[in-house]
Amino acid sequence: MILTNRLTVMSVKTRRLSPQRWGKMLANLLGAALLLQLTACGDESPRVLGTVERDRLTLTAPVGELINQINVVEGQQVQAGEVLLELDSTAAKARLGQRQAELKQAQAKLEEAVTGARSEDIDKARAALDGANASVKEVQQNFERTQRLFKTKVLSQADLDAALAARDTSLAKQAEAEQSLRLLQNGTRSEQLEQARAAVEAAMAGVAQEQKALKDLSLVAARSAVVDTLPWRVGDRVAAGSQLIGLLAIEHPYVRVYLPATWLDRVKAGSQVKILVDGRAQPIAGTVRNIRSQPAYTPFYALNERDRARLMYLTDIDIAPEGEDLPTGMALEVQLP
Structure with missing residues (x-):
């Protein structure tokens, strides 16, 4: 009531002001308002709204497999290097065993190529050559006898041809035995050694690849973080590339x-x-x-x-x-x- 009366009195007094005084008062009010606005603009710095964020780490499935074990829950804090989840490794271990067997086989072939033939193998090849020489001597004598009898018309042309074929076959076996003995005595060629070494390196690379694949089945935290999302359970089969765990870095x-x-x-x-x-x-x-x-x-x-x-x-x-x-x-x- 008192405030209403004061406003009424002020309104009456305002009506009594002259136009000059009224304009002066209005100019003063506008100047004060502008000064207050400029002062406020100068003191207040601009602000923007935002949210606190952290680096998000996503762990995905390297292959399609069953989830064998889960060691964490959502909201749990984990340290770098900690195993969070493990996929079934039965197939990966089988493939690794196969690659390791192939490596052993390649290493054995390389060792054989480097060492060369054993003395027993050389003796065996020498004995085979001796047998081939004896056979050649025998069939040569038989051919010469058949040839004389053919000239006297005792034996036919067919008998002579059979003796000639037997002699040629025996000579071919003799040459083969000589080459086998020479090959064992000279050892492995450099090209064969390079091939054997390359086979070992390829087998070693296959083993390393399968070891890496087996290790990847255990999902490990790369940094200290908090488990943010974990939508899977033990026994679920996941597809390759599926997101298994979402982490939020702490630091x-x-x-x-x-x-x-x-x-x-x-x-x-x-x-x-x-x-x-x-x-x-x-x-x-x-x-x-x-x-x-x-x-x-x-x-x-x-x-x-x-x-x-x-x-x-x-x-x-x-x-x-x-x-x-x-x-x-x-x-x-x-x-x-």
């Missing part, structure tokens, strides 16, 4: 904000900003890590000059060590320089 959190296009000339990679967190009296220092080169919203070529101010650029800001305990997904403000 080095950062703030992700959308920077207006009008501030690109004042905020650069390496710029220092202040991170304002509800419940904390002092701001946390932050350093701009990266500003995306492409806007997150409408492409610039589709906008006019007035609408370009609405473009937003995704920006990552590293948080100082005193803010590493901020939870992932927390909303906060960033005061730009």
Whole structure:
């Protein structure tokens, strides 16, 4: 009631003012309002909203297999090198055993090629040559006898041809025995040694590949992290490439904000900003890590000059060590320089 009366009195007094006084009062009010607005604009730094983020690590299935064992649950903190999940390794172990057997076989052939023939093999080849020589001597005598009898018309042409064929066959076996003995005495050729060494190297590469495949069936945390997603259970069969576990890295959190296009000339990679967190009296220092080169919203070529101010650029800001305990997904403000 009192306030109403005062307003009524002020209104009556206002009506009694002259036009000159009324204009002067209005000018003073406008000037004071403009001064207050400029002062407020000068004191208040621009702020953008953002959320706390951490590096996301995704562990996928290297092959299609059954889940044999799960050692963690969602929300559990894990350390680097810790085994989180294991896939069935029966088939992988069988393939590794096959490759190891092939390696042993290749190594044995290489050793045989390097060592050369044994003395027993050489003696055996020499004995075979002696037998071939004796056979040649026998069939040669038989051929000469058949030839004399053929001339006296005692034996036919067919008998002479059979004796000639037997002699030629015996001579061929003699030459074969000589070559076999010479091959054993001379040893393995350099080309054969290179082939044997190459076979060993190929077998070793196959073993290493299968060992790596077997090791990959145990999914290990690469960094200290928190298990974020784990939608599988023991006994599930997963396809190759399926996401098995999602991790959130514990160290080095950062703030992700959308920077207006009008501030690109004042905020650069390496710029220092202040991170304002509800419940904390002092701001946390932050350093701009990266500003995306492409806007997150409408492409610039589709906008006019007035609408370009609405473009937003995704920006990552590293948080100082005193803010590493901020939870992932927390909303906060960033005061730009």
